[in-house]
Amino acid sequence: MRRFHFISGLPRSGSTLLAALLRQNPRFHAGMSGPVAGLLGSLLGEMSGRNEFSVFIDDAQRQRVLRGVIENYYADTPAEVVFDTSRAWCARMAVLKTLYPEAKVVACVRHMPWIIDSIERLIRRNALQPSSIFNYTPGGTVYSRADGVAGGEGMVGYAYNALKEAFFGEDSANLMLLQYETLSSDPGQALAAVYEFIGETPIRHDFTHIDYDATAFDRKAGTPGLHTVRPEVGAIERETILPPDVFRRFENDAFWRDPALNKRRVRIV
Template sequence: MFQRIHFISGLPRSGSTLLSALLCQNPRFQAGMSGPLAGLFGALLGEMSARNEFSVFIDDAQRKRVLRGVFEQFYADTPAEVVFDTNRGWCTRLPALSHLFPQARVIACVRDVPWIVDSIERLIRSNAFQPSSIFNYAPGGTVFTRANGIAGGEGMLGYAYDALKEAYFGEHADRLLLVQYETLTSDPAKALRAVYDFIGEPAFQHDVEHIEYDASAFDAKAGTPGLHTVRPRVQVNERATILPPDLFARFANDAFWREPKLNLRGVRIV
């Protein structure tokens, strides 16, 4: 592959789109919102597995070439020297990615979990007349059922949280950098320095006062306008939560990455 490729993953509503928008200011880089490659990757793995009667004609070397070829062809037209592909599922694919792209690193965006739940709930309430794809366009429910839905193992938050833990505590954790939303919004220069150092790229002067990114068409189709909105400048947005106190407290201690004694693999965190 002629580009160097890295991956952006982590928790939802935790700054991955903002990080991508900032990285795109570097003319050598390409980054964006979550894309289809992780889904294609999983589908191909399934089709090349033993459930397919013709899998006897496919060995691991061929599987690797097919999977690598998907990346090469998907990004064949991009002039960027460095590509960042975004998907929350990449944290579950570190063993495979380590073989396909030995130089690749995964940047996982994280955030205090109650504020993720709060952010998703705000999106739902701000689009009161548009049922969201987050909940399969179902118009009913309460703040509690919505929180339970996203926090479940297959939910928007629960799946990403479990995937992050898999990567954080796994044998390939040296490929992982955690970028905290709180750092990215309060000290973006520090967060970006950590990213550049982690992937071994020369520093670039980013403009955190003038950011451009537009995914409004995608968000409208998903019934969730604002899902990938990026403000024109990086800033901390202090606010009171709209969650009931008991619901907020339920997620208050879920930031495992803030416990040094749990960082058994020495994962870098900024």
């Protein structure tokens, strides 16, 4: 039977790179963020009390419907192991545990100022194309853009809050945090940890010839390069383009770096 696992975590933190590496395994399927988590969220709402016909739906039926969405979405995928990617999965840990008790969630994380820096670089690189990240609105400043993505419903803020919910929640035994800094500097160690976490036999991966193309999607989103994966894994040292006060604003947000906060002993690689 096909097994499901999930990739989640923070944006600009290596989830697409992780998917590109995992799909080198012929038994695996993985890709960039897709529609499955959104479909589940919509169905949960439609099967709730706001629908007058919800009296005809019990929890067993809800489970079958939700599993049916995931399994039918991937019905044409021949892979034995499927990784679905969405930042929303960290906010759906209880749902995933109910549907697939053995499923694991790998959450990609990164030092927060560099996430903001990475988004700002994308925006400046595509100065003539307003981005879907900001509802295609031109203008603004680095300060307003940082405020926008860091807000509770923003690209970074929502994912960050969902990550904290998963990390500190009672279902964290199925969660592993994979740091971008580890994935980019030591991909062998990172993938070995992922294989061990999901209980699969590792294969040899090629870290110098990585193939992943989401050019059409990124162009439509007005953000070329959003899911670009370099052909070779490697850490790149650079200076930040953020003003010092913006960088400092996010410098202490990496809660996973404080062992005292990891009371549930979530694995961090």
